[in-house]
Amino acid sequence: MAHEQIEAPDNTAVRTALWRAMHLQIDPPPHMVEDEIGLQLAAPGDEWRARPDMDPQATSGFRAAIIARARFIEDLIAEQADRGVTQYVILGAGLDTFAQRKPELASRLQIFEVDQPGTQAFKRHRLVELGYGIPDWLHLVPVDFEAGASWPEQLSTAGFDPGRPAVIVSTGVTMYLTKDTTAATLRRIAGLAPGSTLAMTFLLPTELVDAADRPGLRASEEGARASGTPFISFYTPKEMLAMAREAGFIGSRHVSGAVLAERYFADRTDDLRPSSGEDLLLATT
Secondary structure, eight states: OOGGGOOOOOHHHHHHHHHHHHHHHHSOSSOSOOOOHHHHHHOOOTTGGGSGGGOTTTTHHHHHHHHHHHHHHHHHHHHHHHTTOOEEEEETOTTOOHHHHOHHHHTTSEEEEEEOHHHHHHHHHHHHHTTOOOOTTEEEEEOOGGGTOOHHHHHHHTTOOTTSOOEEEEOSOGGGSOHHHHHHHHHHHHTSOTTOEEEEEEEOOGGGSOGGGHHHHHHHHHHHHHTTOOOOOOOOHHHHHHHHHHHTOSEEEEEOHHHHHHHHHTTOSSOOOOOSSEEEEEEEO
16 A cells, blocks of 8 residues: 555544553553554654653553553453354454454454544554554454444445344544434444443543542543544433433443452552543443
8 A cells, every 4th residue: 555545543543552552661560451562553753752641640540541441341352252252343443452462362253443444544554564464354444434434334344244243342432423423323233133242431521520530631621622533422321321221232331430440450559540531331232
């Protein structure tokens, strides 16, 4: 693919990849995830750790929250694969590196990474350039959401079997979409084969965020707006659970950031703890 066709991935995808690398580079063990491949893909230049959004102290809560949700998702995938689920769909995949970091587990699955065409073209190019390649069980599915493209149709074209159970993951996406769009996404996923599982993150309204974390959330909102990707949707857990029920899921539960903090950070001897503000919906068909 010619270089002039390769667009840079969006800021959010890069920031997430860099925070994951930062965790490995500056936080003491144990590490929740070990991921420097995303850093290789992003290729941000030698000065990336000097970026304001990489400040080790000021952004440690966000870094920890990103790491906590990544670990939760990886534990979920391993658990579902052991139950015989063989399809894994990542909506808004960004620079996700599960397929490269966990090839033994990943190669037991058909993995479908869905994202905007520009990000997908960049990632495809970098995977080939770095020598990882794209195995036949990894499907990069470009979908132009802004043009109203149907991701379920694109998935089927890429080889996804809607008649077999899948794990569908959407992290760090719902805040950028209207509530109607997310409701439509939930309905589509609820219609997948019985035994499918959805894990979806959502941002809490400011009043439900710990007071100490509100300035950081405001700064994050301002940064998102300045980069042209404003946060437009916030949900209470009760509202998100109601949306899942209305979409047709047979089971749904709320997993709070506090639960993840307790699960993954309780025994740490440093002060690394996730900031509050982002929770998870876990729903089943």
